Amino acid sequence: MSYLHLKVPPTRDERLKPCHAYGGNMDGLIHGQKEGCLTSNGRTFAQCTGCQLLLSAVMAASIPNTVLIFHAPVGCGSCFLMFAGVTKEYQTTRGNEDSVGMIWLSTNLNEIDVITGGETKLEQAIIEAEERFHPHAIFVANTCVPAIIGDDIDNVASRLRPQINAKIIPLYCEGFRTRFVATAYDIVYHGILRFLLGDDKVDWKPQGEVERREYEERCKRTVNLLNVGSMGYVDEKELTRLLNAIGLEVNIYPCFTPPEKFVKVKDAALSVSICATHDDYFVEHLKELYGIPYVLNTIPIGTDNVRLWLLEVADFFGIREKALGVIEAEEAELREALKPLRTFFEGKTTFVSTGEIRAGAQATMLEQDLGMKVLAIRTHHYDKFGDVVFDHFKGRDDVTINVATAQPFEQANLLNRLKPDIFLGHTGSNVWAAKQGYPVLSIFGPVNSYMGYKGVFEVATRLERLLQNPEFFKTLGETTTLPFKEHWYDEDPYSYIQQTLDAA
Ligand code: SF4
Known part of the structure; x- marks a missing residue:
């Protein structure tokens, strides 16, 4: 399904054709979804909904040593203030003691920029982000206004790349493009896949022959555990404990993980999602680009779904019996x-x-x-x-x-x-x-x-x-x-x- 040749990935509306308005029973929902007859359901009155900008921002800002630039009027993302402080705490909890939390800037577009264009302001913001904060990556979140007036954030990023050390990652998260805020996850993953992974100039593998062989052996039983921004460290620890118990090593992405570690994503034997809404775009691309299979069917909440999740992972590695032993002991307790x-x-x-x-x-x-x-x-x-x-x-x-x-x-x-x-x-x-x-x-x-x-x-x-x-x-x-x-x-x-x- 590769969409990486596109600047802007398709919205969930186009790609998955979900339903956003329904009232009834489960069978009606599943049947209607399968037949495709719920996609165009709507409401004659709607009280409020969400903007994918906020969700994109939360996910991007969880990644340490990055700067997030809202290319926007100052109001867009203002509710992001509620995350001030907490991001630092979440990063610190995960062992990043030097965390300064999220850093975000706004290009503060005004009426004149709407006439003359906002690209110059964006250029200045990217240069300022580089000079003041020296981040590993700079996310540029595009919003409705620059999208409507035709600012080209990919073009600005390309122009600046020769003079900026940070990786510049455009994110097309204009609220008007989609009825499904979950599109935000695809937007951020699209940026990560295009500009954070696949930097083959960096050789991150151990240099000595023996160490390199050991590393490659370890990779055969290492999984990418994909977390979500709303997930606590305690949950990451619990899932890691279970995966370790069946003999697997775990690397966690994308939230709260330093961006320089992302290059290792492609070394894992399997990607393990805990939420298809969050990850299907990413795991499909990892499979297509790097041949990494994935587990995507469920979330490990409740004994039935923990069992299903763990057994799917175990089956991939051919260790079902071992996993059943762990599951039965845990369930009994x-x-x-x-x-x-x-x-x-x-x-x-x-x-x-x-x-x-x-x-x-x-x-x-x-x-x-x-x-x-x-x-x-x-x-x-x-x-x-x-x-x-x-x-x-x-x-x-x-x-x-x-x-x-x-x-x-x-x-x-x-x-x-x-x-x-x-x-x-x-x-x-x-x-x-x-x-x-x-x-x-x-x-x-x-x-x-x-x-x-x-x-x-x-x-x-x-x-x-x-x-x-x-x-x-x-x-x-x-x-x-x-x-x-x-x-x-x-x-x-x-x-x-x-x-x-x-x-x-
Ligand atoms: S819908 Fe558009 S204008 Fe409103 S907050 Fe989202 S990006 Fe900004």
């Missing part, structure tokens, strides 16, 4: 630890809202590992990669499925009908649920554990704590009102979704 908690969770209901892959796996974990009852799942979008992680919910009419990027009005209506005991979602959607009086648990977080066997236990204990004392949320619900009219709660929550065909 976990079952014992969960026993008292399962009694507590019996009969408790829940509502899950997050990205496609995490949503399916986390909801499955809540039912299978904890014995809770899932009433509803919301996912930001749906594409072919969801089918494996949603397997548990096939044939189920008792779980409502809503595909929506944000759209808090739909969520509020659903919550008001379903009244779950607890809501698990992103911080943004959690605020709305909390104001309705529901206890909320963040469904991802860079300081807490979610993945592997440790993740199952930790999520269970956090849920138990919240459910034991929901008073804060109860009071918040009693003293807060959402901005929706009362009659909205009596209407069909999906009444603003336009389904082009009845997928069910």
Whole structure:
């Protein structure tokens, strides 16, 4: 599928044809997605959505020793401020004690630049980034305004490369180009593949003959573990522990990894993703360019999906029996630890809202590992990669499925009908649920554990704590009102979704 000859990769809308608006059951969603009849679903009213710029920026800025330039009016990326400080902490936690956190600049385009063009300002910003910070790489994030007025950031980068030591990496993350913010991951990987990998001038392999042979032997059992920016170091440690336990070595990319280490990506025997939404573009290209196969089917959340994930990796290396030994010992220990908690969770209901892959796996974990009852799942979008992680919910009419990027009005209506005991979602959607009086648990977080066997236990204990004392949320619900009219709660929550065909 190589798109690397293109300056701008295709959007998810073009490449994967996902669905972004749906209300119904799981079978209708899977069937409609397969038939392609949900792609043009829309809404006659939409409350808000996301811009891929922010997601691109979060991913790019996680990489240390880089500068990120927003080629933009100063407003674009201003909400990026919420990441100030935390990036440094996340990098430090991962052993980068000299981290200064993210450094970002804006070309601050104004009305005059819209007439005269913004390329000169971008040139100045790149030179300033080089002179002030001496980074290994400079990401240039293109936004709507320069895209509309026709600034050519690739051209600017090419002009400056002879005089700039840093690798200049253009990122085409204009918000208007896509309805699917996950396109951001393709954009950043596209830049990394074009300008950070494949620098064959650098010989990173050990020089001595023996050391070189040892290194090459090690590579045969080394995997690229692909993390995501919202993933904590604790989860990376847990997954590394499991992969080490079956005899594999692990290198982690792309988030929080120094850019000079990226050249080693192509030495690994296998790429191991934990999220297809994040990685399919990257792993396909690694396979095509460097012949590295990949594992992409699931996310290691919940015992079933951890088992599936680990066995897929093991099968590639022909070590299934060894992996089964590890899995059975870990599952037995976990079952014992969960026993008292399962009694507590019996009969408790829940509502899950997050990205496609995490949503399916986390909801499955809540039912299978904890014995809770899932009433509803919301996912930001749906594409072919969801089918494996949603397997548990096939044939189920008792779980409502809503595909929506944000759209808090739909969520509020659903919550008001379903009244779950607890809501698990992103911080943004959690605020709305909390104001309705529901206890909320963040469904991802860079300081807490979610993945592997440790993740199952930790999520269970956090849920138990919240459910034991929901008073804060109860009071918040009693003293807060959402901005929706009362009659909205009596209407069909999906009444603003336009389904082009009845997928069910
Ligand atoms: S949609 Fe365009 S103008 Fe708005 S923040 Fe994103 S890049 Fe900037």
